[in-house]
Amino acid sequence: MAEFPAPIAKLIEEFGRLPGIGPKSAQRLAFHVVSMSDDDVKKLIEALLHSKRDLVFCESCCCVTDHSPCFVCGDAERDHTMICVVQDTRDMLALERMKSYRGLYHVLGGAISPMDGIGPDELRLTELLHRLADDAIKEMILATNSTVEGEATASYIARLAHHFENLAVTRIAHGLPIGGDLEYADEATLARALEFRRPI
Ligand SMILES: [Zn+2]
Incomplete structure (x- = not known):
């Protein structure tokens, strides 16, 4: 040829x-x-x-944004006692489109995946732990994807956060399709998944 x-x-x-x-x-x-x-x-x-x-990572939640702090972190009207942990900025934006969640986010930048050479060190976990150390945070919602990698990442973070005594750690409910990416879920499914989150 x-x-x-x-x-x-x-x-x-x-x-x-x-x-x-x-x-x-x-x-x-x-x-x-x-x-x-x-x-x-x-x-x-x-x-x-x-x-x-023109794009940077938000100094607080690590999302991709055109200004830092991003439109969520810089909004004093948001509930600054809740952090919703997602894999990616696209997941955060999908949750934002739902317009019912009023807390903050933390964007990990992926999920733990040994097959792809992504370990905990490749994710923004140090930044997350730093934020959790602030007593103002009362709840962390783990909203990683319901894939094997997303579940493993959620369990890993739940273990890491165990010693924060006054922190409730929850996982979004499985209204999400198994193996599904958060960003592709419809708004009603996302809203339900968030509403029926459970302790982990
Ligand atoms: Zn932010």
Whole structure:
């Protein structure tokens, strides 16, 4: 088979490094870029650069945001006695769309997954423990995904938090589909999962 011209091969290689993009999709995207107008390519490049330049991690909850503290942590009207622990900023935004949770969040940046080489040290657990050490926090809701990794992460954090005597640790209910990602759950399911959380 004839080889791809070098610039295309490079594009395919870069797209192929993105999550969920297999070799076929990488080729499709690369050839799509070639067919785009110069203007559209510039817009794409700018969007990529802006996303790196203008986004930071919130100094408190570690979510991805355009200003720190983020819109939740910086809101004095929120309930600052509750922390909902999620894997990812997308999960936090899914819960926010539900508009019924008024507490704070903590974004771990993933879940423990030995298969993918992600151990506890790769997650923002030190930052979480630091926040829990503040007596103002009365409840921590573990809202990691209901996958094997999400469950293992929830159990690990529950064990870590055991010595905080005045802290209630709860796990969201299994209204969520088993193996499901939080961010894809519909709002009613999410609301129910949060409402029927149980002690862990
Ligand atoms: Zn924040």
